[in-house]
Amino acid sequence: MRTLSKPAGLPVFPPHDDAGGDCLLARLLAEEPCRADVTWPVGFEGGVAHRLDTSTSGALAVADDLAELVALRDLFTRKALLKTYVLRSAREVPWNDNLVEVALAHDRRRKGRMVVQRGASTPHRGRWLPARTALTRIGEGLWRAEMRTGVMHQIRIHCAFVGLPLLGDRVYGGGKTPTDAPEGVTFFLHHVGFQGEGVATSPVPSPSWASTMLTGA
Template structure:
């Protein structure tokens, strides 16, 4: 794939290095991969290769050659799955902490998809391609809880439409830093890719998409608060970004919160997808599924109660 750009800065705009310039225009490509392409000579500025330190000047013409992606063979792997519900259309999984939902760079085995391929055989929707069979939505690696997977394209389209119109019930449970004063609240702020760190999301008024999170206090502690967050939309890292934006990042979230985690052994954010409610794609009936808080989450709550 070939991409071509002409650098056009507005007065006062920051002059960017070549990797940051390309990253700002190719959100789907990681900065590290762009740096590799620059190093490999796949990026030409005014017809000549440049170093990663090159600062793009106004009027520069940039040509980038991105090699065609080769999708690896994804293999079925028998594994223990915590199945909450299953029929011929859908399967609901209680995803454990540390499990990646679908294969991607660096994670081609041990994912939920690998286990689903072994359990469901060929009965998974193919709309999202060979890397994400059956996957209509996902949750982060270190987020636990309910995830719906579709076994056929009819079910996939039906659930995808419910996600699009925000009719699905999704309630998450989290422990956040600080003590929330209000019992309930709503964060309504658009979320988009972070302007500098492309691996992060941020409140982005200019280029972000609508994002709405409703929260409710369940229990207050001396330095933390246990909350329920209900999603009206489903943006990447939505709860993590929204709660951090109001000064209450999630406990354990080293991306959007403090770098130091006050609980030893805690892996990632304390976030659990506890409730998922859908209209069944075949029967048309409303169904709601719940997943209990994982043991690590309960243990932290008990520790906070006695703190």
Template structure:
């Protein structure tokens, strides 16, 4: 298999699913795009090309497809409210609410952040990758906080290089369930696609290098269950990195039903309590800029319930 191909053994979690849904999930594209990939005869099962979207995969079958697909053009969406905290001729910084998807993907074709940004700043249509113009990094749907968007080709090149060289400051606040063994530390564990659950990421020896620093800010006890407020800082930027690393050391994020603890939550939340609080980077003309986002209401309410002394503003 070449690096341009993705090949998986169908796990129990995907057995019985339609092939168009499997392709959409693995490539993080819409069902329509998945059907186009199938129609172009780019997907095979156990070596035989499959074009019928309704074909259902079986446990243990080997599914092979392109590792990536060319994204389609997207349309601006004026209904998406975008909270812009900074803008100049090169860079936009937005404060993303939890629940908003950054760009179109599997099962999501409209109502994304990038479509809202495109409606307000049409010039970004030609910046960066087609299908996700201006986007240089992402936040998960359930994550709130700061995200930078390139408004010019110069900014796109500069910001992607800073991310590559680990020069961007990205700090997050998270509430975790469990007892961190140290007050601070670094989680250095490679991340790759999970073999058991291919729509998830996992710590894997053959994964991509990933490092996350953390510091414990507060500890709580709720009827014998340990919780902690942590500050995480990304040194690399893998998909779901903080969520995967936190779970790997036994302190999953509160509210994370994908990577977190399957026991009933000790506090009532609707999403993983993860907030991108601080974002710092060098603007294309050489000026360092740093921004801070206050905790959103849902996070603040939980901390108040726990008796936290952490500032909410």
């Protein structure tokens, strides 16, 4: 398994409106053309084992062969991997830790958005998906998020639900992206990596916004 360091602003797969556009997969295939000769499952081209939002930077695991991809996907499916993220929030709250355990589903009216289950009659599309996120303050406006589930937009909407929308995440109430945001950053979220059952991603560089806030530089 390889661990790639995905830059913020770079999509994992080609944009829908530009099949030949720059993306992590294109860069991977340019570096390792032999991966194009493998018949990977749809959605896992090149051996890419999972996804990150375009604005999210950080560790992205790539399987070396089909057998390894199957094994990795089994770990994800069984929720055997603990995934760790760092985020910058748009607001402050009086607490330092929070365990958010609320189901998520697709928004019935707005495509590409998720909703939290606030009650039995919450409007949604499809089925409710269990989701659990542990939040810990690690600096002023800086938080660690850990999860084993992996629902679309899980961290973004769980954080918004408890009053901690990600800075710049306009979809979930985080406001506009600051004018001094690093290149490629829309909202501030970084995947540190995952580990479980003897499998772990390799370390990747921390984004400037996280390292600066942690060191106070």
